[in-house]
Each structure stands twice: as C-alpha cells, then as structure tokens.
Amino acid sequence: KMKTSQMALAALTMLASSCDAFAPYARVGSASMRSGSSTLVMKDYPKPNIEDTDNYRFAENMSSSFKSTLKIQSEAQKKSVAIIGGGLSGLSCAKYLSDAGHEPTVYEARDVLGGKVSAWQDEDGDWIETGLHIFFGAYPNMMNMFSELDIHDRLQWKIHQMIFAMQELPGEFTSFNFIPGIPAPFNFGLAILMNQKMLTLGEKIQTAPPLIPMLIEGQPFIDAQDELSVTQFMRKYGMPERINEEVFIAMAKALDFIDPDKLSMTVVLTAMNRFLNESNGLQMAFLDGNQPDRVCEPMKNHIEARGGKVITEAPIKEIVTNEDGSIDHLLLRSGEKIVADEYVSAMPVDIVKRMTPKQWQNMPYFRQFDELEGIPVINLHMWFDRKLKAVDHLCFSRSPLLSVYADMSVTCKEYADPNKSMLELVFAPCSPIAGGNTNWIAKTDKEIIDATMGELARLFPTEIANDADWPATKDQGPNGEAKLIKYSVVKVPRSVYAAIPGRNKYRPSQTTPIPHFTMAGDWTSQKFLGSMEGAVLGGKLAAEVVANRALGNVDLPLKNIQQHIVNSAETFVAKEPLGIKGEGAIAFGAGAQLGTKASDLLKESDPIQFADAAEYAAAA
Numbered sequence: 001k002m003k004t005s006q007m008a009l010a011a012l013t014m015l016a017s018s019c020d021a022f023a024p025y026a027r028v029g030s031a032s033m034r035s036g037s038s039t040l041v042m043k044d045y046p047k048p049n050i051e052d053t054d055n056y057r058f059a060e061n062m063s064s065s066f067k068s069t070l071k072i073q074s075e076a077q078k079k080s081v082a083i084i085g086g087g088l089s090g091l092s093c094a095k096y097l098s099d100a101g102h103e104p105t106v107y108e109a110r111d112v113l114g115g116k117v118s119a120w121q122d123e124d125g126d127w128i129e130t131g132l133h134i135f136f137g138a139y140p141n142m143m144n145m146f147s148e149l150d151i152h153d154r155l156q157w158k159i160h161q162m163i164f165a166m167q168e169l170p171g172e173f174t175s176f177n178f179i180p181g182i183p184a185p186f187n188f189g190l191a192i193l194m195n196q197k198m199l200t201l202g203e204k205i206q207t208a209p210p211l212i213p214m215l216i217e218g219q220p221f222i223d224a225q226d227e228l229s230v231t232q233f234m235r236k237y238g239m240p241e242r243i244n245e246e247v248f249i250a251m252a253k254a255l256d257f258i259d260p261d262k263l264s265m266t267v268v269l270t271a272m273n274r275f276l277n278e279s280n281g282l283q284m285a286f287l288d289g290n291q292p293d294r295v296c297e298p299m300k301n302h303i304e305a306r307g308g309k310v311i312t313e314a315p316i317k318e319i320v321t322n323e324d325g326s327i328d329h330l331l332l333r334s335g336e337k338i339v340a341d342e343y344v345s346a347m348p349v350d351i352v353k354r355m356t357p358k359q360w361q362n363m364p365y366f367r368q369f370d371e372l373e374g375i376p377v378i379n380l381h382m383w384f385d386r387k388l389k390a391v392d393h394l395c396f397s398r399s400p401l402l403s404v405y406a407d408m409s410v411t412c413k414e415y416a417d418p419n420k421s422m423l424e425l426v427f428a429p430c431s432p433i434a435g436g437n438t439n440w441i442a443k444t445d446k447e448i449i450d451a452t453m454g455e456l457a458r459l460f461p462t463e464i465a466n467d468a469d470w471p472a473t474k475d476q477g478p479n480g481e482a483k484l485i486k487y488s489v490v491k492v493p494r495s496v497y498a499a500i501p502g503r504n505k506y507r508p509s510q511t512t513p514i515p516h517f518t519m520a521g522d523w524t525s526q527k528f529l530g531s532m533e534g535a536v537l538g539g540k541l542a543a544e545v546v547a548n549r550a551l552g553n554v555d556l557p558l559k560n561i562q563q564h565i566v567n568s569a570e571t572f573v574a575k576e577p578l579g580i581k582g583e584g585a586i587a588f589g590a591g592a593q594l595g596t597k598a599s600d601l602l603k604e605s606d607p608i609q610f611a612d613a614a615e616y617a618a619a620a
Contacts, residue, residue: 042410043392044156048280050137055278059140062540063096063148070547072101079550082107082330082340084316087115087590088532089520090346091299091310092145092539093546098306100547105308106346107330107338109315109580109588113296115348116495116590117532120292127290127415128488130591131379131495132406132424134394138274138281139533141540149298155285156413162282164250164396166197170461173391174198178282185215185276198247203240210237214269215276219527222269226504230260230268250396253403256499256530257377257428262435267499267529284394286406289414315588316355318579319343325359326515342546346520346539348589350374350494350606354578361574364566365513365558371506371565372523374494375434376441376609378427379591380452381408383486388421388463399455403428421482425452432616433498433608442610445489445593453484492591493602493609496530497523509559510542516549518542525559581605 050056072078079102083090086108094104112118119129135142135155146152160178176191192204199207210233213221225233230248234241244260248268252260255267275282287294300310318331330338345352349372360366390407397405405425409417427448429436440448454472457464457480465483466476473480497503507525510518520542522534545556582601585592592598603610 042156042413042416043159045159047152047155047157048137048160048283050140050143050278050280053138053140053278053281055138055274056140056144059144059537062141062544063099063144066096066099066543066547070100070544070551072550077550077552078102079341079546081105081342081344081546082338083344083346083520084330085115085346085520086110086113086296086310086312087346088117088295088535089522089539089542090115090344091296091303092536093344093346093520093543094303094308094310094539095145095299096540096543097546098303098308100543100550102547102550103307103309104303105338105340106303106310107314107316107332108310108312110585110590111313112292113300113310113312114291115535116492117291117295118585118590119290122488124486126381126383126422126486126488128381128490128593129291129379129424130490130492130585131377132394132404132426133287133291133532134404135285135287135532136274136281137283138271138278139528139531139536141528141537142533145299145536149302151294151298154288154294156288156411157283157285158393158411160280160283161393162191162396163391163393164198164246165398165459167245167398170458173395182279184279184281187279188276188282199240199242203242206238206240207243210234210239211269211272211276214273218273222266222273223504225269226264226266227502228265229501230263230265232261232501233265234260246398250398250403253426253428254396256496257375257403257426257430258434258498258500259429259436262429262500264499264501264503266504270527270529286394286408286411288412315580315583318577319355319357321357321359325357327517342516342518342549344518344520344542344546346542348374348494348521349497349523351580351589352519352521354580356577358574358576360514362569362572363513364561364569365508367569367572368506368508368561368565371503372497373433374589375496375498376431377434377492377495377591378430378440378448379490379492380423380425380427380449381488381490382423382425382449382452382456382484384421384423384482385485386420386482387418388423388460388482390421390423397425397455397459399458401427401451401455420485423456427452431609432611432613437613439610439612439616441491441493445487448489449484449487488593490591491586491594493586493606494589495591499529505562506565507559509557510538510545511556511558513558518545 081104083106086106090106094106097104119127162176164174166172174197178187178191248260252263315333316330317333320328320331322328327343353369356366392410394406403426407421408415408424409422430440450470450472453470457473457476462479463482465480467473509525512519520539522530522538524538526537528534580587586598
C-alpha cells in the first residue's frame with residue numbers, strides 16, 4: 001500500500017510540474033486577468049455529474065422511501081402535522097411529509113420564508129440576502145431535492161476551482177484548479193500540487209499523512225476528532241504551521257465563521273472527506289436569483305399541491321402542554337390554538353431554548369441544548385460606481401476581517417450589471433462569541449463598512465478610491481477610482497450553531513422523549529453540520545421519524561445523552577419559558593439590518609452580543 005501511495009504521489013508531482021498542459025482556462029492571478037479594465041463576463045458551466053456517488057444514491061433512496069415504504073397505506077394513517085418554522089429545514093420536513101401522504105402545515109413567524117437563507121427587497125428594489133449562500137456538488141440531499149422539484153436550471157455552476165486572495169501580494173489571486181476527467185481523490189491532490197504559490201512541495205507532502213486515516217477509517221475517525229480544534233489537530237499530527245495560514249483559516253471562517261483555533265476539526269474533516277471522495281464535490285454553484293423566489297417558493301408550491309399549507313406571519317407564542325408533558329396545542333400570538341396529530345420544531349436552537357415548556361426542562365434531552373448556541377456573523381452588500389476586476393466565482397479573502405466574497409453582479413443572473421459591481425461579503429469572525437477580538441455586532445454600520453473598505457483597498461489596491469467618507473481608504477493611491485455608492489449591513493446574532501470542539505455529541509436526535517413531538521434543524525444530529533445541506537437533511541430526518549411513527553412502527557431511537565447532562569438535569573430548577581420578545585428577523589433567530597428598535601431588543605434579549613472580549617470571557 002505504501003508503495004502504491006508513493007507511486008501515486010510521484011505521478012501527481014510529475015503532472016503538477018507540467019500543469020500548464022492540462023489547464024483549459026487562464027489561471028487566476030495571471031497578468032491577463034490583472035491588467036486593464038474589467039472585461040469579465042458571466043460564464044456558467046454544465047451541471048457536473050453529482051449523482052454518481054454513494055451519498056447521492058443514499059439521499060435519493062431516502063427521498064424515494066417517502067413515496068413507497070414510508071407512504072401511508074390508508075387514510076387512517078394520514079396525520080396532520082404542525083411544523084414551527086419556515087426555514088429550509090421546516091420546508092424540507094413538510095415537503096417529504098406531503099410526499100408520504102400527510103397534511104403538514106408550516107407556521108412561519110415572519111412575512112418571508114427561508115429563515116437563515118431569507119432575502120428581501122430594499123426601497124430601490126435591490127435584494128438583501130441574509131447570507132452569501134453557495135451550493136456544492138457534495139450537497140446530495142439539496143441536489144436531489146432540486147432534481148425532484150425540477151429546478152436544477154436555477155443553479156449557475158462555476159469552473160471547478162477554489163480561488164484565494166494573496167495576502168502578501170495585494171490585488172492578486174491564486175487557485176486550486178481541478179482538472180476535468182481526473183477522479184477523486186487524485187483531482188484534489190493534483191489541484192493542491194499544481195498550485196505553486198501557497199505551500200512548498202515539502203509542506204504539501206507533510207500535510208497528507210494525517211489525512212490518510214480519514215480516507216481509510218471514514219466517519220468514525222472524523223467524529224473522534226471533535227474534541228480537537230483545527231489548530232490542535234494540526235499540531236498533534238505534525239502538519240506544517242503554514243497550512244493554517246494558507247488554507248485552514250480560510251476554510252474555518254467559510255465553514256463556521258470562526259478561526260481554526262476555535263473550530264472543531266470534525267467540521268473540516270467532514271468537508272474534506274466529501275471533497276476527497278467525490279470528484280465534483282467541491283464544484284460550486286450560485287443560485288440564479290434570490291432564495292425565497294428561486295428555492296423556497298418551489299418547495300411551498302410542492303407542499304401545497306399535495307394538500308399541505310405554508311402560512312407566514314404566524315408566530316408561535318407558546319407550546320402548551322398537558323399534565324403528563326405531552327403537547328395539548330400550539331398557541332399563536334393571535335390567540336389561535338393549533339391542534340395537530342404531530343408537532344415538529346424547525347426552530348434554531350437558541351429559539352428552542354426560549355420556547356421549551358417548563359415540564360420538559362428537567363429532561364436530559366432538552367438540557368443538552370445548553371451546550372449549543374448560534375454563532376454571530378455579518379453579511380454585507382456593497383455597491384460600487386463602476387466595475388471592479390473581480391472573478392466569476394466565490395473568493396476566499398484570507399483577510400483578518402472577511403471570510404468569503406463574490407461579485408454578485410457577475411456571478412448571479414438576477415443581480416447582473418454590466419457597469420457596476422455589487423460585492424456580497426461575509427464578515428467573520430465578528431464578535432468574542434466567535435473568537436474575535438472586536439465585537440463588530442455592537443458596532444455601527446458605518447464602522448463596519450469603513451473597516452471593510454480598508455480590506456477591499458488591500459484586495460483591489462489599484463481600484464478602490466481614496467474616499468474621505470471612508471478613512472480606512474486614506475492610503476490609496478491616485479489610480480483608484482471606484483467609490484462606494486450604497487451598502488447594506490445584515491447582522492445575524494445567532495447563525496448556525498457554533499461548532500467548537502466537543503459540541504457534536506450534544507446535538508440531539510430528531511426523535512424526542514415527548515410523544516408526537518419531533519425536532520428538525522441543521523443543528524440536530526446529522527453528518528452535514530450547520531449548512532443548507534444540513535438543514536434539508538435535518539428536516540428530511542424529522543419527516544422520516546413522523547412518517548415511520550404514522551405507520552405504527554416503533555419510534556426511531558433517541559441518541560445517547562452524555563452522563564453529566566443526565567446528572568445535571570436532575571437538579572435543574574425549571575422556570576417558565578422566556579418566550580420570544582418582539583417581532584422581526586432577529587427575534588426569531590434570523591438576520592436583519594439593525595435599526596434602533598431591533599438593537600434595543602437584542603440588548604434586552606441577548607445582552608452578551610454587546611459584550612467586549614473581556615466581558616465575554618468573564619461570562620463564559
């Protein structure tokens with residue numbers, strides 16, 4: 001085996017040394033792409049073969065089961081199901097329950113569907129998105145759902161690359177180029193070996209051995225690394241320090257909005273395992289427009305065409321229980337009582353904790369939620385008065401303040417503009433909760449944008465103008481002319497759950513100890529972590545629990561709960577649930593442009609969001 005791996009490495013190295021012969025496209029960062037005015041035009045690529053993987057086949061078989069083995073066999077088995085939350089997980093759950101013959105009703109508190117992928121239009125008609133969302137080939141449940149809904153044509157696939165801004169060479173980019181026709185994992189290895197700017201050959205070879213157990217042992221090895229941060233894993237296995245600076249910082253901030261010394265290695269290994277085992281797993285696609293219209297609406301139509309309902313502006317006030325702890329009804333803020341055969345929570349973990357009935361609070365299942373919390377992140381939209389020389393792709397900024405960004409005027413059809421750029425950027429880590437030194441959630445929008453303009457001046461040194469409105473651009477030279485004409489700052493105080501070391505074991509099963517109550521969400525136990533794929537799968541697994549129970553089968557098992565949680569639950573002093581205060585996206589766990597009213601509400605309901613690093617450390 002060792003001889004085979006050495007031969008493979010030698011072969012890849014030889015290929016890398018003559019990589020120009022295999023490159024069917026200009027390399028990012030080449031002189032032709034850096035000089036002159038921007039002539040970049042949108043170019044989409046054919047949908048890759050994403051179906052020929054074990055993960056996709058498993059996802060497809062599971063989807064098919066709702067129309068066969070999990071489908072009701074008589075009207076007596078049909079269940080009314082009340083689903084709390086109209087994000088991707090709630091809609092996914094309703095979609096698959098409707099396929100199985102049930103009658104789901106989704107209750108969404110806001111006036112827009114999507115949760116953390118929601119979007120809305122401003123006064124100019126421009127779409128403001130909660131986050132910059134990218135679709136990967138290694139999203140089998142999402143890709144399978146797109147096939148079922150017949151909306152694959154809404155994905156704009158980009159060239160198979162990973163593009164990085166060069167920290168030490170402002171204005172330049174480098175990339176990992178995946179050569180067509182070379183299968184995984186060799187395409188991944190070759191892409192890394194071909195790149196001559198980020199790591200030396202010795203560092204690349206030194207990085208490989210610690211990843212071999214992941215390929216051989218699979219998920220058990222990956223799960224066992226949850227107690228280690230990325231940095232701890234790296235040092236334990238003797239990986240070069242520069243791999244952290246060149247790759248892992250960018251990956252950690254893209255995967256969970258935190259730095260690698262705070263992120264569980266399980267998250268990075270889970271992603272890498274997909275990418276190393278699936279030839280097209282890392283190929284990325286942009287949606288061709290806004291998420292509510294292009295993804296959520298087809299899901300809603302599918303549900304309603306099969307007898308289900310999707311209701312917006314229907315916030316839940318309380319989960320009302322009987323004396324034995326079972327659910328009597330859901331009470332809406334309007335005063336309406338919702339009675340159903342089955343109930344599903346598709347709320348974020350931070351909202352579930354505020355809604356947990358007093359009678360459930362001493363149960364170990366619910367006490368493990370104390371170990372989970374959403375991570376803050378900020379999403380920016382920035383419109384410029386002219387085109388910037390960007391790339392038609394996602395770019396890993398490798399900036400201390402920014403995670404990833406894209407010029408949406410180039411990458412997305414609905415946002416296309418031949419004359420002006422609109423950058424969408426992820427600002428992370430953005431608070432002490434996420435491991436940052438500065439609490440940007442507490443900063444004003446102008447302060448955040450000024451800091452971002454300083455970073456953009458580094459990324460686009462010959463293009464961003466010296467603008468008196470933005471002091472961070474004061475060192476720009478006279479050649480820069482691009483000026484910011486508009487911006488939007490979307491703060492998400494509690495985004496995906498914080499995947500810090502040791503958290504994975506506390507993620508709950510979809511089955512709960514409460515009769516006829518099931519848990520959905522990307523934070524529940526499933527292998528795709530906090531992501532769009534995880535949300536779809538979490539909802540699908542919840543639908544499986546409900547559909548299985550409706551057929552009279554024994555409930556799917558509860559996940560094992562840690563003994564210290566069981567012990568602490570016995571002495572926990574139960575209280576009346578806090579409930580949800582106020583209205584709007586922030587109140588219900590999503591993101592928004594924070595005005596004074598929303599900021600005041602956040603200070604009252606989640607004061608840690610405004611703590612500085614010292615205050616957060618003391619509270620923790």
